[in-house]
Amino acid sequence: MTHRPDTPLLDTVDVPADLRKLKPGQLRQFADELRDEVISAVSVTGGHLGAGLGVVELTTAIHYVFNTPEDRLVWDVGHQCYPHKILTGRRDRIRTLRQGGGLSGFTKRSESEYDAFGAAHSSTSISAALGFAVANKLTDRPGKGIAVIGDGAMSAGMAYEAMNNAEQAGNRLVVILNDNDMSIAPPVGGLSAYLARAVSSSEYLGLRSLAKRLASKIHRRVYNAAEKAEEFARGMATGGTLFEELGFYYVGPIDGHNLDHLIPVLENVRDSDQGPILVHVVTKKGKGYAPAEASADKYHGVAKFDVVTGKQDKGKGGGPPAYQNVFGETLAKLADSDDRICAITAAMPSGTGVDKFNQAHPDRAFDVGIAEQHAVTFAAGLAAQGMRPFCAIYSTFLQRAYDQVVHDVAIQNLPVRFAIDRAGLVGADGATHAGSFDLAYLCTLPNFVVMAPSDEAELVHMTKTCVEHDSGPIAVRYPRGNGTGVALPEVPEVLEIGKGRIVRQGKKVAILSLGTRLAEALKAADTLDAKGLSTTVADLRFAKPLDEALIRKLLTSHEVCVTVEEAAVGGFGAHVLTMASDAGLIDAGLKLRTMRLPDIFQDQDNPDKQYADAGLDAAGIVDTVLKALRHNSTAVGEAGAIA
Template identity: 40%
Template sequence: MILETINSPADVKRLSEEDAVRLCQELRRFLVEQVSRTGGHLASNLGVVELTVAIHRVYDTASDRLVLDVGHQCYVHKALTGRRELFGTLRQFGGLSGFPKPYESVHDAFMAGHASDSVSVALGMARARTLLGAEYQVAAVIGDGALGGGLSFEGLNDAGGSGEPLVVILNDNGMSIDKNVGGLSKHLSRMRTEPEYYAFKKKYRKALEKLPAGRTLYEWSHELKTALKKSLLPPVSTVFEDMGFSYMGPVDGHDVQRLTAVLRAAREAGRPVLVHVHTVKGSGYEPALREPEKFHGVGAFDPATGQVQQPAQETFSHVFGETLRQLARQDGRVCAITAAMADGTGLTGFAGEFPRRFFDVGIAEGHGVAMAGGMAKQGLIPVFAVYDSFLQRGYDMLVQDMALEKLHGVLAVDRCGLVGADGETHHGCLDYLSQIPGMTVLAPASFAELRRMLRRAVLDMTTGPVAVRYPRGGEDGYDGDCGDEPVTVLRQGTDAAIVTYGILTGQALRAAELLEKEGVSLRVVKLNRVAPLDGDGICRALDGVKRVVAAEDQLRAGAVGERLGALLLERGAGIERYALRNAGEALPAQGSTAQLRHVLGLDAEGMAQAVREVLK
């Protein structure tokens, strides 16, 4: 097998054109085999096999800088840069990350877990190269979905006008650009991207520069050519060219020889170049071709059939989606917003039943929040379903376009806390929502509480933004329903108390059972509303207890534990020992949720140990 001989990009460069094609075939088989065991992002990686091989035939990523947008399509890159043998540990605790990580390899230029920033990052690297007098090349790969994010256009606008030599590779695996770029554009692009064409262009410019008026003649002919091209080409190419890019494409993203030639031409252009590449998500594996969304992020599956091994279980996302449909049937003002995550957030059913009240804004969370503000201002009830770590991009809009006007919009914040195998770029462990003035934050610990809290947030609360934050996956040992009150005592005890909320409630109750066997009476206090904190209710719930542990799956700074400690101190609650159990000072790496809780001391035994320590 050719793949077994590839230990670095240098080996890829030595391959003949025929062997490069065979390598792509072997890589697809390798991806299906490996991801079927560990789970991961399959469809997107199948789509960029030829593109990644071509990149490594043109660039030296040990010194050249390759920035991958989102980054989940990095599996082929990792397999070609000395990490093939580590794929058995993909996305597992202590194993190979599913995203680019510079601490893994010199070939990973930048940590990438979110979308739309690759052009900005690449431009920063290109400018650093110029200012420091270095000689490496810079390339960014961005998908057509990520291109919809506003940050990508900020980067393109600046990069095109900068004149810095860099290549932006647009990986277009959708249909939106396809209709705008016709056959004429494809024909002209094939002419413009031939290496021979660029060689002729250089010779033509050099020849004219030797003449007395050569420079003026070249500039005049260049302007004439540009005007003619703009009159013939459709807008999609000239948009990039108007920004200052040379546009190449569209190029067949599954023709490794053609891609290699085009990327070489782009690299040698000495200016900003955008290479438009058409790929097919899931290419080469029929189940992924049929259902690319299912195989975007998939668990372990049977590679022969594509059947997922573990059947789907009810999740908080699914319960949210079904509950919102019920609320929408009751009130015609209820609308749903998503940022390219309809299926992931449980809104597929809502979209089918209420298409006029469903809005997918693409990868544009800031826009989604601001739009929700406008909808709320004019009398609708917008519900924005979004992953916690993605909503961070809408922080400014949450303050400026919702909170300041006390607008009633609802944030259904999915994937809060530890999310598992996606690691530090996706954990929802920053408690930024509680810092926003006027924001109410509810934290259900069960499906029943999610239903109750969502109903309250949508139909009963009429002033100010409300966030209902819930974890990835399903329930964990607690299925009660006490969501009406801000604070609830779930279990009485006199020796000490654990204060917690959300999905860790089940772990706290199990910790109480462990300690009961040791003769320790532990009170379990559950916060149903984590912002604003109910000071009176908390003090009543902790009355008579002198030793307290606050447990949460958030980073320490500014989270509930710190705010709760300050509240108890200010009120003179008489707490003698107070300890925090949380996600620490830095976002954790990947691993199963159970493994991460254990390492952080947030499982039942970890919480019990924290109680033992405050009782010493």
């Protein structure tokens, strides 16, 4: 039964203009109701919870003080935007979050004028907000650019690149640093530790205590001067000087859950004639919901849950293991006997399985923060010094480090191993997190080996193959979610590079599968066989190098051949077509069709529905084969008979 909280104040607010009609004294109740509504909505849909709960008061204060959407508000990553969506005309759809046809789990420009900039990848907000601010300055239009960025996102270099150019915006740019001491995983690196130390330092606390004692004894004008002195001292103590060296006027730190503090500070910032301003706000992830406060990492992203108990509905247990866990556990076992193996992740240890490796080999596991470029070149340095590094990064996030993949790894032919998680479509996270392009962007690179397992047992073998491949870069891509339920091998095998396998022999139709669409290819073969179309199914295993001998044999001995991959155009199928063209097989009347993801950005939905919409299920494969046969003049009669 859906928990619907009582929200009398929230019920009067549809857009921020309504919020601004409330009296300041009503905002505390409003924020509490907004928090209850977020909890209630996410309990129904699942999604990102902790981050949004941590910015309820901040969201309320920003929309109350600033004139959104004229003031352009940019949320970094966007997983904290659910309160923002409720406040900006989308409350009636908030229980469609991350569902087919529903609201995106991130900000999305096409969804609302209040979503100034689409997000989902980290550390882009300051650059985008700077663009809005400078555009308004150049065209003499009102409105500021406001970036809300978490401390975890400050581990990425792009944030500092943007701040280095921020002076161009003048007072049109406001950056709010949301310091919650917790990104997706515990923050790493110098900045997060520095902020945490500074806020709790005896120097800072002593200055605040002194200011409070003085406040009760001195005239208001003198107190104002003391307050400014304290602000300067606070900047010295908490790192404001770092930001001021980058051209920002630093304000903070401020309790991000105290509206009596937030509102006047943001009003001062709004009205300030200073140059770009950075407001340092301290919040608690999961604030106001005890289970999320107690376990912020586990409540960053949640399944549907019971509001009263906090218990998440994760379905029936005991099923096949998740691909990332198969990878992490396999790599950890292999590292028991090979001290050159190490694992690197960019702020996603549990999402990539590196947490499993870290439990067994903590001295060889490295979480570098949200810094994919650094992760890749760091791995290249390790490889150049004789180590066997595995760079475990989501497909969509590896895009951020493509120059490093090309320049620092491929050109130098360094044996960096890439474990590419979340390949293919990813369901509720939608287009921003889909691993659609890695085959296209890796298979074009000389020296690369690129593999894709058809199931979790194959992933075990491919992980072992990566370990033993010291002659250049190698990558294995695998999907989000659980395996197929096959037994895992006790002893991993090293696969022969560039060799596929026949899993089902036929005569008329050949399906050349790469990756986990193999199960659908076998279902399609059952249907085709029932129609009298004897079908071969091959698991190619390697997108690069191709098994040219096997592919040539299949192309020349079957009437119709179909390639199937869970990736965009330019990958496996494109390379098979190129090989066939170079070999002169196209001129011989070959009937070859390539099946891949459509040339669109697919929105969030159930993964099975996504693949069906893409035509990459058994029914889609059968349809492609039959259409190819109908166009084959040598099989017109038979095609007509089976239509």
